[in-house]
Amino acid sequence: MTVTIPLLSLRNVSRSFGTFKAVTDVSEDFGPEELNCIIGPNGAGKSTLLNMICGTLAVSSGSIHFGDESIGGMSGDKIARLGIARKFQVPSVFPSLSVVENFHVSASNALSANELDEILSTVNLSVDRDTTASELPHGKKQWLEIGMALSMQPKVLLLDEPTAGLSVDETRATSEFLRTLRGKVTVVVIEHDMAFVRDLKAHTMVLHHGKVIASGSFEDIENNDLVRDVYLGRR
Numbered sequence: 001m002t003v004t005i006p007l008l009s010l011r012n013v014s015r016s017f018g019t020f021k022a023v024t025d026v027s028e029d030f031g032p033e034e035l036n037c038i039i040g041p042n043g044a045g046k047s048t049l050l051n052m053i054c055g056t057l058a059v060s061s062g063s064i065h066f067g068d069e070s071i072g073g074m075s076g077d078k079i080a081r082l083g084i085a086r087k088f089q090v091p092s093v094f095p096s097l098s099v100v101e102n103f104h105v106s107a108s109n110a111l112s113a114n115e116l117d118e119i120l121s122t123v124n125l126s127v128d129r130d131t132t133a134s135e136l137p138h139g140k141k142q143w144l145e146i147g148m149a150l151s152m153q154p155k156v157l158l159l160d161e162p163t164a165g166l167s168v169d170e171t172r173a174t175s176e177f178l179r180t181l182r183g184k185v186t187v188v189v190i191e192h193d194m195a196f197v198r199d200l201k202a203h204t205m206v207l208h209h210g211k212v213i214a215s216g217s218f219e220d221i222e223n224n225d226l227v228r229d230v231y232l233g234r235r
């Protein structure tokens, strides 16, 4: 029998802002090289949770393990160096640099030509490799930023609403390329777009008022009465 050790393991993770509890007792395992989705209404605590995993925010209580290393409370820089890369909710790229230059600046180690080509093709930017970032349309800026995170050759890729402001076609293309990362990198993606989450076929966890109310396959989530009540809306 093989036992899969979770790559990222959260135990009773909580975060308060003053007396307000934004995240309460979240316990969840993210296996190696799996796709995972976090959904939930506005203010559910999704970004707060991601911010704690990447070290932008300290945990108030609970533990976060990356492999056998405890990372709750580590600095963001140190966590990034361990192999956890993150794309923020608002795109931040180097506007005056080309796509390829943006990747080189983000890379933790020099990227080989093959690695660079692979990242370019993964995020659909091969034809735009020499385009200045500021000239890219919004959708491609989002992809550029995902490519920048991949340039760090991370073990875990955290994405906060990567399809915000994207067209239907761009959203579909994004879920297609994220699916190709299965087996290569552990992806944790926060999303609002249900069509996207359905397409992704990822392990899905639902946050509501800072608590996990359901966790499982998208089919499980979609058929969960509590989730339908608070989030998907009963028809």
Ligand SMILES: Nc1ncnc2c1ncn2[C@@H]1O[C@H](COP(=O)(O)OP(=O)(O)OP(=O)(O)O)[C@@H](O)[C@H]1O
Residues within 6 Å of the ligand: 017, 022, 040, 041, 042, 043, 044, 045, 046, 047, 048, 049
């Ligand atoms: N730095 C902060 N100080 C005080 N309250 C905060 C802070 N950051 C987040 N909150 C509060 O915590 C709650 C969770 O916020 P969070 O940004 O994690 O939600 P979210 O699920 O990402 O929402 P959205 O879908 O709108 O992005 C919200 O009520 C928010 O106002």
Ligand SMILES: [Mg+2]
Residues within 6 Å of the ligand: 046, 047, 048, 089, 160
């Ligand atoms: Mg958010």
